[in-house]
Amino acid sequence: MPELPEVETIARGLARRITGDRVESVWLGAKKEPLKSSPAEIVAVLEHSAILGARRVGKHIVVDLQRGDAGRTPAQWIVHLGMTGRVLVCEVQEPLAKHTHAVVKLASGREIRFVDPRRFGRLSVSSSAAFAAPGVEPLQVPVEEFVALFHGRKTPIKSALLNQSLLSGVGNIYADESLFRAGIRPRRRAASISRMHLKRLHAALRKVLGEAIKLGGSSVSDYVGAGGEEGFFQLRHRVYGREGEPCLVCKTPVKRIVIAGRSSHYCPRCQN
């Protein structure tokens, strides 16, 4: 599932491939679920716009545009991949994958395709350059600000990490992996965690996200980069998806519990 490192990988791959290109035309599928803006609005903003770049904001891919009309005003195309979304830059002759919901034809002759079997992903456009995620970026937030996020929160630390209005971009895999590395049980109430452990969590989260970005993300489920390539961080997972397997530190079997409907993996000996 695409979380911060996967979205970062896709956004970088996308930026490298499409920056400086121009949108010729847009095709949108019949299903309305993936669209947050109206089809007419998406077409109006994208068509004939120049692509200035692509970047990650939280779990969103933001494509910065300059409108092709007389105004040359800034605009943005925002893509959220949900669970199974893919954004691929393809040659036109490549066969259209099942569940393709949008095709953006470029002046260079290639196409950006949005494919999403489960349709949890979302497309939208904005007629400004102001898109911002509500939470703070985990790779940029200073440690004191990070610690303060959890002050007074009774919710389990795992739920707090997944809360996008606190932190932008952390999902199930990296929440579990960072909690393991920090030695904190996922069910611990956020407010009950010592300042020292929260500092440790801040460092662990940065480290795990940084390593995952270096390896191109985790390819579980159907995640691939903008060129269709897989990531390799799934080979470094220490607890996620390892229920019953020995902890890599102490050999105790990894436990799986459900928190807020999400499976959560931890070592009952290393995490307290």
Place this chain on the structure above:
DNA sequence: ACTATTTCCTGGATGC
């Protein structure tokens, strides 16, 4: 202002 629960969606895995 928070927190917890439900809902959306399909493919792959599992069970009888």
Place this chain on the structure above:
DNA sequence: TGCATCCAGGAAATAG
């Protein structure tokens, strides 16, 4: 073999 059921989970919506 075939059909039904379950499960994965990001985030919006809903309820408390």
